[in-house]
Amino acid sequence: MKDEAVTREDRVASLKGMGCSRKRVEDARFTQGKGNYVDDIKLDGMLFGDFVRSPYAHAKITNIDTSAAMEVPGVLAVLTAADLAPLGLHWMPTLAGDKQMVLADGKVLFQGQEVAFVVAEDRYAAADGIEAVEVEYEELPVIVDPFEALQSDVILRPDTVGEDGSPSDGAHGPRKHHNHIFTWECGDKDPTEQVIANAEVVAEESMYYHRTHPCPLETCGCVASMDKVNGKLTLWGTFQAPHAIRTVVSLISGIEEHNIRVISPDIGGGFGNKVGAYPGYVCSVVASIVTGKPVKWIEDRMDNLMTTAFARDYWMKGRISATKDGKITGLHCHVTADHGGFDACADPTKFPAGFMNICTGSYDIPTAFLEVDGVYTNKAPGGVSYRCSFRVTEAVYFIERMIEVLAIELDMDASELRKINFIKKEQFPYKAALGWEYDSGDYHTAWDKAMNAVDYDGLRAEQKQRIEDFKAGKTRKLLGIGLTHFTEIVGAGPVKNCDILGLGMFDSCEIRIHPTGSAIARLGTISQGQGHATTFAQILASEIGLPADSITIEEGDTDTAPYGLGTYGSRSTPVAGAATAMAGRKIRAKAQMIAAYLLEVHDDDVEFDVDRFVVKGAPEKFKTMKEIAFAAYNQAIPGIEPGLEAVSYYDPPNMTYPFGAYVCVMEIDVDTGVTDIRQFYALDDCGTRINPMIIEGQIHGGLTEALAVALGQEIAYDDMGNVKTGTLMDFFLPTAWEVPNYETDHTVTPSPHHPIGAKGVGESPHVGGVPCFSNAVHDAFRAFGLRQTNMPHDHWRIWRTANELGLHD
Amino acid sequence: MTQKNQYKLNVNGQTVEVTAEPRELLIYTLREQLNITGPHIGCETSHCGACTVTIDGKSVKSCTMFVAQAEGKEITTIEGLGSPDALHPLQEAFKEHHGLQCGYCTPGMITRASKLLEEIPNPTEEEIRFGMAGNICRCTGYQNIVKSIKAAAAEINAAKEAAQ
Incomplete structure (x- = not known):
């Protein structure tokens, strides 16, 4: 030829x-x-299941009467914990080694918790059935604050304490209190304390990374079909990990794995929300076995926001030490992690706080110590990674805020401080103080490229002039320059240290x-x-x-x-x-x-x-x-x-470590708190680039989810444990109107251990974006004395910050 | 359950009769009874726009309209916009400019955009962003959606000019 x-x-x-x-x-x-999404699936004779959910955040259930519901036309069955108990399915294992009620077993622990499962001919009949189920509750004291939970006499999870009320050991070792889940320590405690005690400069700060939710546009759902003739169960669903779901279903149902077929059809976005196993899956399978017909369960938006996996909810306290000229010497981080009623976070077994120990970031920090305490509260379970690899967003937010706070303490430019402390190109592979071995990087090159692209010195000059104009009464708008250099850790992971429920992460x-x-x-x-x-x-x-x-x-x-x-x-x-x-x-x-x-x-x-x-x-x-x-x-x-x-x-020999340099230029109206993103520059290094168009699309999307989280999105509770942000009326999802155009750029530093040198990119923009937006808000007010204000930086909170700083006087 | 009634609708050029309770929402009639599964359900509160269809020339969120209210009306869904052999310029443009990722918002997004381009044949970026603000996308950050709609507008306008 x-x-x-x-x-x-x-x-x-x-x-x-x-x-x-x-x-x-x-x-x-x-x-x-x-x-072909899961709700598009239609099978002959398919039924629809939906939940009776608890209106209370913490209550004893004294009685459930399903008799009226069974009279509702179209209703075929109502399942409660009592029906599941003989099968041993009223509780299920979580991905974090805890267990979770499938249907309320005598009490409820969060608002929206699944109490009964109504199976009907269609969703309207199921909704009618739900209305007719009568549940009697006896309210119990509600705890939505993890610090209060660690002091309280109220035992949220009686199943986790001994007869004398003392906490039994959890999946990650001894527990300090009946509402405590685990303590995870990493790094060198005493040397870190010594370095900080003897340091020339120490910056200390506390920050709350609020609870939010991945909120994919398609909610979670499934269709379970038990073929009793052949003994085969087929389960279609919104599963980010279909094989893991098959194994888990097999383990908890006793059906042999070869008789279970799990199918993830098209999935309408996941962002971490669709990793876990939910009561809806278990109830649909049981209902299909009971009725002999296929059963569909699809969440509505409120179910999704209120009950399926949330993200974040980390109270982080840091100390960072440095020499007078800005060389960082040590880092200490303590986290109080609010896991809600059950520990259902999706992390590898050995990492109960995910990869939070990437919190030394892009910097050559010789000594560090991290301690995380997980806590039960009367909030929904979850703790998944919302477009980030296992708590990396929290870690990067923490270090990028601590750098900014240290820059204030040193009265130094925040870009300069970063450059002094970046891990140098020749230090890779770099062994970080908290254990990870970074595969490759060239941070100084990326950073310089970013600073030149946005004319950083020009921006600072403009900002200086703006502050003078503001003080002179010539403008009511401030200029914030948000900086972030992030180091991601993705690609979980080497089987030797990464598994979920014992399943190796090859x-x-x-x-x-x-x-x-x-x-x-x-x-x-x-x-x-x-x-x-x-x-x-x-x-x-x-x-x-x-x-x-x-x-x-x-x-x-x-x-x-x-x-x-x-x-x-x-x-x-x-x-x-x-x-x-x-x-x-x-x-x-x-x-x-x-x-x-x-x-x-x-x-x-x-x-x-x-x-x-x-x-x-x-x-x-x-x-x-x-x-x-x-x-x-x-x-x-x-x-x-x-x-x-x-x-x-x-089986990867190591994780991969994508990185990037982001700059956000933000105008802030001091009188209204309204923010306007004038420029957003994102340089990403994801190693070898497979499809630049798709990479850029991922970056636009990740940055937009970051904008949402930083500037308005949260799952908020009142003191009674009521979810205040249960619909898209209150839960902020940015529209085209709120979102800027992004400038994307790149460098290429291939991963040395990956066959094609690729590192992954999907989450980088979210991980780097959140601190970048937040740093822009902080930076705008730095000249007026702001050190730390918690996200989400919505208009009201920004207005309040300006007010507290006396800018409305 | 209440009494079921018969309703006559015109969907994508076809007259159809459905039997439904008056409380049935149009999105369910389309999806469950008529197997028109292009429009999706994302929020059930009119915020996300995944269920957007065109009714008598206006963009409507079919998750918050009863089928009874659609009696006698002309409804166009994504399925009525183009065919595999003759795609709507928006369908071409969304692919060409990477205006979608998971695809869940896409049918509503394109259906809404098709109306926007009738309302404003040559929209500015600001007009596109404002006109599309009723449709939420979680994946793309909108940048390439705006690009796609601009490109489709140019395509449609060029075709119109050529025809004149």
Whole structure:
């Protein structure tokens, strides 16, 4: 086959491999309304289940009367804890090693808690049934403050104390109090205390990272269908980790894993909300077994915001020490973590506070100590990572605020302070004080590029003038310059230290090449908008030399996909992406032997070139991958079995450490508290870039979620434990009107241990964005004496800050 | 449960008769009875716009309208905007400019944008951002949605000019 007219560049371009902005293959169905989300699934005879939920945050249940509900037309069954108890399903294990009530077992611990499950012919009948269930409650004292919880005599979780009321050991060791869940320590306590005690300068600050919620536009839901004839359970649902769900369902139901098929159809955004296992899943499965019919459960928005996994709720207290000229010497961090009524956070087993120990950030801090106390309160369970890898957002917010506070203490420019303390390029791989080994980075280059791009010195000069004008009464607007340099830790993770409920956090890819040179690849992950079907095909195209357009990517069906731990924590590219490349290389290795046979040379005498194997030194002699695929199936080759398939299970040797430099320029109206983002510059280094278009899209989205969290979004409770932000009327989701245009930029520092050098990007903009927006607000008021004010910085809180600083006088 | 009534609707150019309780919300009639699953449910309080359809020439959030109120009306959903062989310029533009990620808001977003471009054929960025503020997207940060709508407007206007 001769094709001289086609250049090597043409051949590379036609593959649409790594590095090109390939258009998404997912979009055809989504733009035409042909997506297949869980609520689109319809099965013959399907029933609908919905919950009776507790109006109280803490109450004893004295009686549940379902008789009237059973009379409601269309209602077929009402499940309570009493019905689930004989099956041992009234409680379920959480991902954090705690257990959680599936249906209220004698008491409720948060408002909106699941009390009974009504199964009816459709959702209207289910709603009528819910109205008719009569539950008698006896109110108990409500605790929504974790510090109060640690002092209170009220035992929130009687199931976790001994007969004498003393706390039994939890999943992470001894507990200090009956409302205490765990203490997690990391680093060197005494040396850190010594360094801080002897330091020239110490800055101390407390901050609250408020409770919020990932709030994907599609709520959580499932359809359970128990086929009693074949003994097979099929469970469709909004699962970010379908294989893990299968294993958990098997463990708690006793149904053998081969008889369970879990399918994640299209998912309308996840952001961490769809990692955990929820009572709705368990009740739907039980209801399908009881009724013999498929049962669908879909949350409404209020259910979603009030009951399924929240994020954050960290009370952080820090001390940072430095020399007079700004070299940081030590860092101390204590966190009081509010986990709500059950510890249902989704962290690897050995990390009850996730990767909070990345809180030394981008800085060369020689000594550090971190201590986290988890606490029960009368709030919803959760503690998932909202677009961040296991508490990294909290960690980065903490260190980026502490840097700003230290800059104030030192009366130093915050950019200069960062530059003095960045880990230097030549220090990588860098062993951080709290244990992690950062794989690669070049922080100074990224930072300088960012400072030049925004004309940092010019901005500071403008700000200085603005402050003078403000003081002279010429303007009522202040200018804030928010800075952030973040270091992420993603790609969980090495099986030796990362597991969830004992399930190792490797991931997988299985490739099958078809005889005519197209292919299907299946992965253990599941896209929720990240565009896996587009980008994973690009990785393969570059690895195996077949066009991305000829490669189908399939995920989310446990009957067909290889086992993997799913998509969250920016782990798809670092882990499954690596598996994809490695599986591709196995394909290539076999292809090399076939090519050598066909070209009648030794294996070592052919080499891979874009889409073919060529004879070394004789590029006119070659076999394309397409030709090799056909031969693999249809030509008898001595010593080589037919077919061209490969599978790879990839256990990453380390995490990956993406980083970035962000600048937010914000105008603040002192009299109204209204903020206007004049400029947002985001430089991201995610290592090797697979699809720049998708990377930029991820950054726009992550920054917007960061804007939401920093400037207005929260799950707020009153003293009675009532959720004050249970609908989109009160829970802030930015619209196109509130969101600025972002400037994106990049540097490329590949991960040295990842097969293609990629690090992951989905969460970086959120992790870096939140402190950047928040720092801009703080920076605007720095000249007037502000050190710390807690998020969310909505108009009212900013107005209050200005007022407290005397700017309205 | 209350008495069921018959309602006649015109959906995507087809006259259909449905039997429903008067309290049934239009989004459920579309999704459950008519298998029109393009419009989605995101909030049930008129905030997110995932359920946006066009009714008698106006953008309407079908999660807060009773089917009874839609009697006799002309309803267009994403399914009525284009076909696989003849996509609406907005459907092309959203793909071309990466105006979507998870796709859940997309049908409502495109349906609303199609009306916006009838209301304002050549909108400024500010007009697009204001005109689309009833539709929430959690993935894209809107930047590429704005870009997509601008591109589609240019495409539609160029086609109009060519036809004249």
